[in-house]
Amino acid sequence: ETGVTQTPRHLVMGMTNKKSLKCEQHLGHNAMYWYKQSAKKPLELMFVYSLEERVENNSVPSRFSPECPNSSHLFLHLHTLQPEDSALYLCASSQVFGTGAWGQPQHFGDGTRLSIL
Amino acid sequence: TQLLEQSPQFLSIQEGENLTVYCNSSSVFSSLQWYRQEPGEGPVLLVTVVTGGEVKKLKRLTFQFGDARKDSSLHITAAQPGDTGLYLCAGAVWEKLTFGTGTRLTIIP
Numbered sequence: 001e002t003g004v005t006q007t008p009r010h011l012v013m014g015m016t017n018k019k020s021l022k023c024e025q026h027l028g029h030n031a032m033y034w035y036k037q038s039a040k041k042p043l044e045l046m047f048v049y050s051l052e053e054r055v056e057n058n059s060v061p062s063r064f065s066p067e068c069p070n071s072s073h074l075f076l077h078l079h080t081l082q083p084e085d086s087a088l089y090l091c092a093s094s095q096v097f098g099t100g101a102w103g104q105p106q107h108f109g110d111g112t113r114l115s116i117l
Numbered sequence: 118t119q120l121l122e123q124s125p126q127f128l129s130i131q132e133g134e135n136l137t138v139y140c141n142s143s144s145v146f147s148s149l150q151w152y153r154q155e156p157g158e159g160p161v162l163l164v165t166v167v168t169g170g171e172v173k174k175l176k177r178l179t180f181q182f183g184d185a186r187k188d189s190s191l192h193i194t195a196a197q198p199g200d201t202g203l204y205l206c207a208g209a210v211w212e213k214l215t216f217g218t219g220t221r222l223t224i225i226p
Contacts, residue, residue, distance in 0.1 A: 004159070042121070043160075043205065043216035056213075090159050103148050103209020108159030 003027065006091050006109035014117050015081055021112045023074040023091030031097035032074040033106065034066060037088040049074060050097040078114075086116045120144075121208055121217035129223040133195050138220045140189045140206035147209050149182055149189045154203040196224045 004025045013019050025032060034046040048056035049068040063085075065077040074091055088111045094104035121142045130136055140149070148167045152160035164173050166182035166189065173180045177200075179192040189206055201224050206217040 042218050043207075045214070092159070098212045103146075103150065103165075103207070103212065103214045105150060105162045105165060106152075106160070106207075106214065108161070110157065110159045 004091055004093055004107050004109035006089075006112050008112060009110065010113045010115075012115045012117060013078070013081065015083070017081075018077070018079040020078065021076040021089055021091075021114075023076075023109055025072055025074075025091075025093040025107070027093055027095075027107060029093035029095050029107070030071055031094045031104065032068060032071070033092040033094070034074065034076050035090040035092060035108075037090055037111070043090070047076075048097060055097060081114075081116045083116050086114055088113050121206055121215055123204070123206060123217040123220045125220060126218065127221050127223075129225060130196060131225050132198060136193050136196060136222070138191045138193075138204055138222070140191075140208075140217050142187050142208060144208065144210070145186050147186070147211070149186070149209065150207045150214070151180055151189070151191055152205040152207065154205060155201070160203075160205055196222075198224045198226050200224050 007022045031050045033048050036044045036046055045058050046060045047066045052068045063080050067075040090111045091109045092106040094106055121140055124139045148165055150165045151163045153163055154160040164180045166173055166180055169184045169186045171182045177194045181190050193200055204220045207214045
């Protein structure tokens with residue numbers, strides 16, 4: 001398997017549930033990202049991990065909790081979500097992060113479509 | 118906060134026609150990327166432009182970075198149904214990418 005794989009592809013959950021999104025990259029990259037894609041809004045960066053260390057947290061509510069156990073895997077733990085959290089959650093990876101003036105190309109997974117009831 | 122406005126927001130044209138999509142900002146970017154996202158999939162990188170005034174061609178797609186590195190355009194010649202998708206520009210300031218508002222393109226056979 002190659003590229004960036006996200007599971008599940010679809011998730012429906014109630015506001016009191018706890019669930020996790022999983023992302024795995026097979027590209028040997030050192031940086032991984034979570035993005036939120038909502039209708040009518042630009043792609044929003046949520047979290048960045050570089051070499052398994054969180055380097056960016058874009059004012060994301062604490063009901064979203066990321067975890068990066070190693071450079072190939074990234075999780076997004078969800079609890080007590082709100083209806084406005086319904087969106088497509090995209091994981092991405094890049095070769096490195098923080099090397100200067102060049103934005104690293106992002107390799108995206110196909111996302112998890114999350115619906116909050 | 119850098120904002121990237123794309124226009125038009127939606128575009129629906131006949132197969133074989135030409136089109137241009139714009140990506141504008143008041144901020145200067147060190148580089149700019151274009152992505153295409155098809156339904157049910159994640160965005161896929163098409164090109165990165167780095168130098169002000171740079172033009173890159175990818176088959177029927179021509180990308181240009183503005184001289185001041187604040188804007189970019191994507192021109193498609195003789196559009197094909199396979200060009201249908203959401204086109205996203207993304208500007209880089211150091212290691213951070215800011216994504217544009219997107220242009221949803223539909224090519225009618």
